Amino acid sequence: MRSRALQTASRRAALPRPSTSPPIRLASNLSQRPHSDNVSFPGALKSAFSNKLAFQHPQEWTALPTYRVVDQHGAVVDPTWTPDIPEEKIVKLYTDMLYISILDIIMFDAQRQGRVSFYMVSAGEEAASVGTSSVLEMEDTLFCQYREQGVFRERGFTTKQFMSQLFANKNDPGKGRQMPVHYGSTELNIHTISSTLGTQLPHAAGHAYAQKMRKLQNPESKSAVTAAFFGEGAASTGDFHAALNIAATRSCPIIFICRNNGFAISTPTLDQYRGDGIASRGIGYGIDTIRVDGNDIWAAREAVKRARELALEDGGKPVLIEAMTYRVSHHSTSDDSFAYRARVEVEDWKRRDNPLTRLRKWMEANGMWDDVKEKDARDVMRKEILKGISESEKEKRPPLKAMFDDTYEELTPDLKEQMRKLREIIEKYPDEYDVSEYEGGLESLKEKK
Numbered sequence: 141m142r143s144r145a146l147q148t149a150s151r152r153a154a155l156p157r158p159s160t161s162p163p164i165r166l167a168s169n170l171s172q173r174p175h176s177d178n179v180s181f182p183g184a185l186k187s188a189f190s191n192k193l194a195f196q197h198p199q200e201w202t203a204l205p206t207y208r209v210v211d212q213h214g215a216v217v218d219p220t221w222t223p224d225i226p227e228e229k230i231v232k233l234y235t236d237m238l239y240i241s242i243l244d245i246i247m248f249d250a251q252r253q254g255r256v257s258f259y260m261v262s263a264g265e266e267a268a269s270v271g272t273s274s275v276l277e278m279e280d281t282l283f284c285q286y287r288e289q290g291v292f293r294e295r296g297f298t299t300k301q302f303m304s305q306l307f308a309n310k311n312d313p314g315k316g317r318q319m320p321v322h323y324g325s326t327e328l329n330i331h332t333i334s335s336t337l338g339t340q341l342p343h344a345a346g347h348a349y350a351q352k353m354r355k356l357q358n359p360e361s362k363s364a365v366t367a368a369f370f371g372e373g374a375a376s377t378g379d380f381h382a383a384l385n386i387a388a389t390r391s392c393p394i395i396f397i398c399r400n401n402g403f404a405i406s407t408p409t410l411d412q413y414r415g416d417g418i419a420s421r422g423i424g425y426g427i428d429t430i431r432v433d434g435n436d437i438w439a440a441r442e443a444v445k446r447a448r449e450l451a452l453e454d455g456g457k458p459v460l461i462e463a464m465t466y467r468v469s470h471h472s473t474s475d476d477s478f479a480y481r482a483r484v485e486v487e488d489w490k491r492r493d494n495p496l497t498r499l500r501k502w503m504e505a506n507g508m509w510d511d512v513k514e515k516d517a518r519d520v521m522r523k524e525i526l527k528g529i530s531e532s533e534k535e536k537r538p539p540l541k542a543m544f545d546d547t548y549e550e551l552t553p554d555l556k557e558q559m560r561k562l563r564e565i566i567e568k569y570p571d572e573y574d575v576s577e578y579e580g581g582l583e584s585l586k587e588k589k
């Protein structure tokens with residue numbers, strides 16, 4: 141073994157030797173040097189010195205452009221673009237968008253009828269979810285917020301799966317422990333939705349970091365990215381900033397997809413942030429960024445396709461997409477948005493620009509769709525959804541015991557005690573609790589010896 145002194149000496153020898161002392165320059169000589177010399181402060185290596193006292197005023201900067209392929213009338217505005225998929229796949233995208241818009245209308249009414257406790261529609265934002273999802277691979281892991289039913293549908297979530305979660309029956313993989321619309325799917329590689337805004341973003345960044353490390357360990361494995369969806373309101377959480385920064389500094393293969401729909405419940409964007417939207421945040425963190433027209437499914441697809449390539453370049457890097465759209469719906473079934481915005485504004489958006497109408501107009505112009513096809517598709521989906529509701533409502537609820545499961549491998553003494561108390565209460569007030577609704581009735585709460 142070499143001595144420590146020897147090691148230090150050889151390391152020193154490997155360092156570049158300082159050149160001979162530079163000639164002393166006169167002050168006059170220095171002032172003639174161009175002031176564009178880069179600074180050498182470690183925190184800003186690309187900055188040039190300037191002798192001008194000039195603050196940057198972001199409001200004077202030109203806003204980032206919004207990329208689109210097809211305008212609100214369904215006319216192609218990018219002459220270099222041609223569709224990259226055959227007709228049947230285009231029809232599938234359109235019918236996925238149509239499906240969630242019908243699902244939303246029916247489920248909103250079902251909540252009003254007292255059949256489900258809560259619902260959130262995604263009206264006006266169908267292209268931002270279906271379009272982005274359609275160019276991601278099944279190996280890519282997705283983290284959603286709660287308005288991306290289009291992502292679930294596009295990846296193959298079935299009517300039965302939607303309904304089992306919404307009605308919290310025994311087929312719900314979450315075993316009825318979440319609010320309605322908080323879907324998740326192991327087969328579809330989509331993490332379960334969390335109500336707490338922004339928490340999916342650091343999870344997603346961490347997941348992308350793990351993907352990167354796994355790829356380093358096993359270079360032959362298939363490359364995959366993480367995609368994280370969120371609203372511009374969620375972008376005000378600390379978690380958003382933590383996620384962008386860690387993804388940027390660790391160079392993680394992740395696509396951040398923001399649906400900027402103008403409102404976070406009752407908070408309009410003007411009160412949500414200053415500066416140029418969420419896209420400018422991406423740039424601030426040194427992340428490749430684009431703003432797209434979220435009502436244009438083709439723009440959403442092109443942007444995510446390219447983003448996926450970028451995210452996998454050089455071993456991984458983050459990308460941010462801000463999809464501009466408008467929340468046509470109320471925030472949820474617990475909200476009346478006409479308390480904070482004019483009805484006429486919403487009606488105007490519906491008439492002026494809608495992602496479904498946009499794609500439909502384009503398809504009609506290309507001979508792929510007509511009124512008859514529209515009516516038939518609507519009828520079939522409506523029937524399928526109504527059938528799904530009535531079947532799911534009849535199913536039993538998950539076992540009562542499920543509420544204690546899956547946190548600890550074995551129930552802790554305090555959980556056992558809670559379970560015993562629950563059983564006691566139900567036995568004491570049998571008229572108040574109909575346990576026959578639950579798989580296994582009261583039996584599931586009895587401790588196995």
Ligand SMILES: Cc1ncc(C[n+]2csc(CCOP(=O)(O)OP(=O)(O)O)c2C)c(N)n1
Nearest residue numbers: 287335336337371372373374401403404405
């Ligand atoms: C940490 C946290 N703060 C506040 C809320 C309450 N909340 C639920 S949804 C929402 C608005 C979120 O808006 P945005 O992220 O833009 O998504 P959108 O609803 O417009 O799709 C708020 C404030 C929450 N769920 N979690």
Ligand SMILES: [K+]
Nearest residue numbers: 371372403404
């Ligand atoms: K929003």
